[in-house]
Amino acid sequence: MNSITLKLLAITSFILWLPYLSIAQDFENKNIQVGLTTSFGLNFPKMGTSKITNNGLGSNFNIGLLMHKSFKDSKNIGFSAGFEFDFSSLNFDFNYADSIYYNYSDREILPSFNTNESIFHLKTRKHKTSLITIPIALLFRTDPIGDFRYFAKFGIKNSFLISNNMEDEGTDITNPTLFKEKENLNMTSKNEMFFYLASIGLSFGAEWNFIGSTCLVAEMSYYYGLTPLFLDRKDENKTLYNNVNGEIKPFSNKATQNQLNLKFAVLF
Numbered sequence: 460m461n462s463i464t465l466k467l468l469a470i471t472s473f474i475l476w477l478p479y480l481s482i483a484q485d486f487e488n489k490n491i492q493v494g495l496t497t498s499f500g501l502n503f504p505k506m507g508t509s510k511i512t513n514n515g516l517g518s519n520f521n522i523g524l525l526m527h528k529s530f531k532d533s534k535n536i537g538f539s540a541g542f543e544f545d546f547s548s549l550n551f552d553f554n555y556a557d558s559i560y561y562n563y564s565d566r567e568i569l570p571s572f573n574t575n576e577s578i579f580h581l582k583t584r585k586h587k588t589s590l591i592t593i594p595i596a597l598l599f600r601t602d603p604i605g606d607f608r609y610f611a612k613f614g615i616k617n618s619f620l621i622s623n624n625m626e627d628e629g630t631d632i633t634n635p636t637l638f639k640e641k642e643n644l645n646m647t648s649k650n651e652m653f654f655y656l657a658s659i660g661l662s663f664g665a666e667w668n669f670i671g672s673t674c675l676v677a678e679m680s681y682y683y684g685l686t687p688l689f690l691d692r693k694d695e696n697k698t699l700y701n702n703v704n705g706e707i708k709p710f711s712n713k714a715t716q717n718q719l720n721l722k723f724a725v726l727f
Contacts (some may be wrong), residue, residue: 467523473515488534489672496525496541496676499563500720502549504688507713510559510701514552514583525676525724527598537598539612545590549688553581553629560632561698568625568648571700571709579643582629588652589621594613596598606669612662613665616640623652648698652689658682666726676724684716 502517523543527685530537562569562576569576596614627643664678689712697709 490529490681492527494525494674494676494726495523495725496543496722496724497522498543498680498722500680500718502547503717503719504549505684505717507687507721508710509717509720510554510710511712511714512552512554512555514550517547517549517586518649519545519547519718519720521592523592525726527726529598532536535600535602537600539596539614541592541594543592543594545588545592545618547586547588547590549586549588549714551584551586555569555580555582555673558702560700560702563643563646566643566646567648568651568698570696570698571707572695574707577633578632579627579641580630580632580638581627583627585626586652587626589623590618590656591621592616592618594660596660600666603668606667608666608668610664610666610678612660612664612678612680615685616658616660618656618658620652620654620656623647637652640699640713650690650692650696651698653686655686656688656716657685658718659685662722664722672727674726676722676726678722680718680720680722682716682720683717686715688712688714 498521500519502519503513506512507638521543523541525539525541528537559581561579562573562580563570563579564576594614594616596612598610598612600608600610607654625646625648627646631639631641631643660680660682662678662680664676666674666676668674691711691713694709697711699712700707700709
């Protein structure tokens, strides 16, 4: 093969590889990436009371925006932030032998002193919550290895409660001569949960630069709650209570969040 042919092959190869080389350079040096994200997770709260236990795993689904940004003069260290809508569930089991009750009217759960309303003997409960979440974390990234780059995050997830509905199973005992097994669906209770929920987390993931400057991202995260899930209110505002020989003893649920998440994102 003569030198002219070799030169033509080299030039042709360079031309064919030029777009990919420029993509790799753009991918490596890009200062900010923004895109869409969604995640799926499992909730397993750490209980702070013996009256209530976990009843299996809860679930978490969210969708929103994600941003990765490098610090000035650094390709490997930066920060990550986002804006997400979270839809979660928490499942609890109440020791039926402890005789835990609440009073209610229609779909509203009332403070324990409202003894003239309907009475419910509680067995299981599912909390279904909607939250706005703003995660903020330090971002540590490797140099690109081919089309891939690996990273770790350490930060805090700030969640703000939008709504909290409960699905309860138990027995309606309003009429003492006619106990009735019942499901109370879409129940509400004012100020049952903390408005602000904070959790600290650690994530590991990878970026795949699959076309142009667009990257697919996958990461696994674990979050531990810094704030309690439920308010410990004054006795006159508590809804759950034990009835011991006719004496009402109100109490609050006590739990902190544990969550495992698998997140996917498309960053541009």
